[in-house]
Amino acid sequence: MHKSFDISLKNISKIEGHTHLDIAVRKGEAISAKLKISENKRFYTNAIKGMPYNGVPLRVARICGTCSPAHLSCSCEAVERAMGIELSEQSKLLREILVMANNIRDHAMHLYFFCLPDIMGKDSVLDFPKKQDYLIHNALHVKEVGNTLCNVIGGRSVHPTFASVGGFTEIPSKEGIKKAISELKEARQFALDFAGTFHEKDLSFKRESNFVALAGKKFSYIDGVIMASSGTAILEEDFRKHLERVVIPYSTSTAFEFDFKDFMVGALARVNMNKPGLNEKTRKDCAEYLKAFPSNDIFHNNLAQAIEIVHCIDRSIEELTSHDFKAEKPVEAKIGKEGIGVGVVEAPRGTLYHMVAVDKNGIVNKSEIIIPTAQNLIHMEKTMVGFVNELLRQGMGKQKISMMAERLIRAYDPCMSCATHFLKIDWREQR
Amino acid sequence: MPKKRLKTGIFSFTCCEGCTVTFIELLNKKFFEYREKMGICSFRVLKSSPKLCKMDLAIIEGAISTESERKKLLKIRKNAKKVMAIGSCAVTGMPSSQRNSFSKELKKQIWPLVKRLHQLDEIKPLHDYVKVDISLNGCPVGINHLEKSIDECLKGGKHAQKF
Ligand code: SF4
Secondary structure (H helix, E strand, O other): OOOOEEEEEOOOOOOEOOEEEEEEEEOOEEEEEEEEEOOOOOOHHHHOOOOEHHHHHHHHHHHOOOOHHHHHHHHHHHHHHHHOOOOOHHHHHHHHHHHHHHHHHHHHHHHHHHHHHHHHOOOOHHHOOHHHHHHHHHHHHHHHHHHHHHHHHHOOOOOOOOEEOOEEOOOOOHHHHHHHHHHHHHHHHHHHHHHHHHHOOOOOOEOOOOEEEEEOHHHOOOOOEEEEOOOOEEOHHHHHHHEEEEOOOOOOOOEEEEOOEOOEOOHHHHHHHHHHHOOHHHHHHOHHHHOOOOOOEOOHHHHHHHHHHHHHHHHHHHHHHHOOOOOOOOOOOOOOOOEEEEEEEEEOOEEEEEEEEEOOOOEEEEEEEEOHHHHHHHHHHHHHHHHHHHHHHOOOOHHHHHHHHHHHHHHHOOEHHHHHHHOOOOHHHOO | OOOOOEEEEEEEOEOOOHHHHHHHHHHHHHHHHHHHHEEEEEEOOOOOOOOOOOEEEEEEEOEEEEHHHHHHHHHHHHHEEEEEEEOHHHHOOOOOOHHHHOOHHHHHHHHHHHHHOOEEEEEEOHHHOOOOOEEEOEOOEOHHHHHHHHHHHHHOHHHHHHO
């Protein structure tokens, strides 16, 4: 009965980037789970050292193609704060919509292409039977609307070109906005239906957790106070003080603890911490699904993402219909003072933190980037151990457990391209 | 008789995966067509694919930063009739290869980490190691450019096999 075995999942599919997972079971009990991120580091934080402030955002956005609008916006915010630039209300709103647009397409890709096959009992969305083509059709529709909105506001959906330090270099055209609104309206019902699909999920695993998210007015992804379910509320610029770096020797990434404990960021944390902030229409039409929150069921992260898609659609429609966007140039920086700036943005996978310090010539001399997947890493590993033990108790065998373990990883929606990004040089190794 | 499908593998090396995301965005329009005309045998973000298959076309993003990536690239080349490099990382190395041009001082700082991560001394584009048949530059690859090039490969079914 009390078996010992190892599970080793190589190159987990249907997630962003490259990772392996090792689980050790000894005498019928899971004792460790190690997520071995194998993504290759590209040294962005080193590369921007010595760069003029205004070149930084476009460069660091290349850390991740999946959530580039979030990195771009967060880096702009950090640079603006370091340079003492005050953004116009219009630019703030455009930035908010750009981040929401990215959320729509990124959540849609993750939910419909990575997670839906699990629910349908298929390996891949490419293997769905013809009679389920309508599902794919609906999924593509929602994904595409995120794309359209990114294109209209940012000029491009991967590595947008219009967003820059101080604002936007181009203002969305009237026709573009009209097109986006009509597509958003069309896609809304599909997004709502998918929320229903993820509400009927088949897996559940609850674990007491500390959820951390930026909680702002109207469920803002760029502005607010950082709230932890443990009861802490902190200002954006103080976020770093609560994060403790943990070095993981078997990974190309490091990890973080919040006030010395593991914690979770992302859609689940956001909906848990800020449910009343969701758009009114979303709250009305998702009322049934929202009863699940606050929740400590990790698999509810996917339902939270599905609800966020509806929110991002609803809020974007509302903002686009109620605003006229006027021609406006990005605010110029005044060079001459040194400064440090912190940007905090809720990226699709959770709280993203960028810090830059500039000298009096506007040259970057220090920077730090802390990405959501790194914050979730320890939480993910600990939850995995608990989850596997639960499955062992149910009498599940190795093969089935492996499959379930992959699904738990996918529920977190990790992004390895980002994760490697802040591996710091461990000076002790330098002999 | 059903037409022969273009057996395709899609691979990612050291990069931000933005070019893969661009391909996935292209699927918004082309999913059903590609599903019919392409036999996608390797594409880690969409399916589990434990073994490398013989391919008509290998679409590759990212630059080469480790020995194991280099070996994998050679293996892909051996199994693919045509190799398409997408995005500037695959075509030129940049921006993933930015550390090649770091100052001496900065290089010295990062070197322990480069070694610990088993990275090669330089991060290089695909064509430094293998023959590349089609190069689509851009960061990310232009979505229309990508669409046109894949369409051409699909049209030239026979032509693709000549390589
Ligand atoms: S070329 Fe640009 S978008 Fe494509 S993978 Fe490289 S960094 Fe990302």
